[in-house]
Amino acid sequence: MAGHIQDRWFKVEIGPDGKRIKVKTERHGVGLRYRARYVAPDGSEKSKSFPDKQKRLAENWLTNIEADMSRGQYIEPRAARTTFRAYAERWLAVLTTDLTSRAAVEGRLRLHALPYLGARPIGSFQPEHIREWTRHLEGAVASAAYRRLIFDAVSSVFNAAVDDRLLASNPCRARSVKAPRPVPSRVHPWTADQVFAVRAGLPARYRAVVDVGAGCGLRQGEIFGLAVDNIGDLGWLYVRQQVKKVRGTLVFAPPKRGKVRDVPLDPEVSSALSEHMKRFPPVEVTLPWLTPTGPKVTRRLVFTSGVGMALWSNAFNDQAWKPALASAGIIKTPEKGQRYAAAREHGMHALRHFYASVLLDAGENIKALSLYLGHSDPGFTLRVYTHLMPSSEARTRKAISAMYRAAGHAHDGPETAQAA
Secondary structure (H helix, E strand, O other), X not given: OOOEEEEOOEEEEEOOOOOEEEEEOOXXXXXXXXXXXXXXXXXXXXXEEEOOOOHHHHHHHHHHHHXXXXXXXXXXXHHHOOEXXXXXXXXXXXXXXXXXXXXXXXXXXXXXXXXXXXXXXXXXXXXXXXXXXXXXXXHXXXXXXXXXXXXXXXXXXXXXXXXXXXXXXXXXXXXXXXXXXXXXXXXXXXXXHHHHHHHHHOOHHHOHHHHHHHHHOOOHHHHHOOEHHHEOOOOEEEEOOEEEEEOOEEEEEOOHXXXXXXXXXXXXXXXXXXXXXXXXXXXXXXXXXXXXXXXXXXXXXXXXXXOOOOOOHHHHHHHHHHHHHHHOOOOXXXXXXXXXXXXXXXXXXXXXXHHHHHHHHOOOOHHHHHHHHOOOOHHHHHHHHHHHOOOHHHHHHXXXXXXXXXXXXXXXXXXXXXXX
16 A cells, blocks of 8 residues: 555554553544555655544545556646646746747637636546537637637647646547537639739739749748848749747748748749839848847848838738739728728638649649648648649540550540540
């Protein structure tokens, strides 16, 4: 048995005859009689008290503690009484992701998890509590994709609690708990006519962003962070930084997931950039690197605001991008005094989808496309764009027909003509 049972009402002394005898202590009959004591895996002593006539219960409790420690499932009792809110805040304080991702996770927890789950001791959570919370979440958050992000944030907190031995298992992973499932959707790329219509609808100083997005596949922040020295002389564009917002401050940062890359630069896109820079000369912009308190970095940016500042995505989207979408007939023009409706599927990311569709239609392979887009896994690229790849059936028919023609056994009869 782990530890031992202390009887607070009696102590053992040596009698006049040298034999051990039980003697009442000063606290005999007062308070809880038995104290079960043991040494935790971290070396600290733990205990729990039990009333008179419950020594067997105390022994069973110690036996269970010993079994949990031998199985590696020991949960420290006092730590398990820490509330979900208190533990989540400690978890957030040491989260090692970048500041933007950390702020997003913090917002999801504070808005949608802590008000509902925060007061419950983390060691008391059962799958039923998560099922109740996910039902509440369905009524509070319309987007299944966003509900999944919130659910994943909560699950990550519980994963850490399991690692820290505050919880035996993650209740979010119970078989009876169903994580929110976003409705799968296919990418529907714009046509070339739509791309150039949006380009024409933009203010002149921003039209070349369409060329970089649709012709090189850069993300919005990477376009805003494009510097003169990122444009190579030998037909390459070097993606080395982006402009992003961190806690309300614009900063320079590496591309998403640190995936710096080189992208082929088409002569047409190169010409569009050259014409743009002649009309709107690049401007030196100084921003902190990575965090608002990071070291200052200066870049000669290709795209800036009318007053020579780095572009803010929200202002650009509202004041330039959405009006261009409306002029191209992609979204509706709002009534006077109203704002443009949300159009997430028609953000600047649509240019990346167009770029991918053009390359796949031309026969580019998934691995190369994944590299040019800056994806960390070609499998992700395949899952997103597989429906845009040329039909394998059509390629098969063409390959077999070519083989017959090359071997001189092509069938040129009426049936073949009719089938063609």
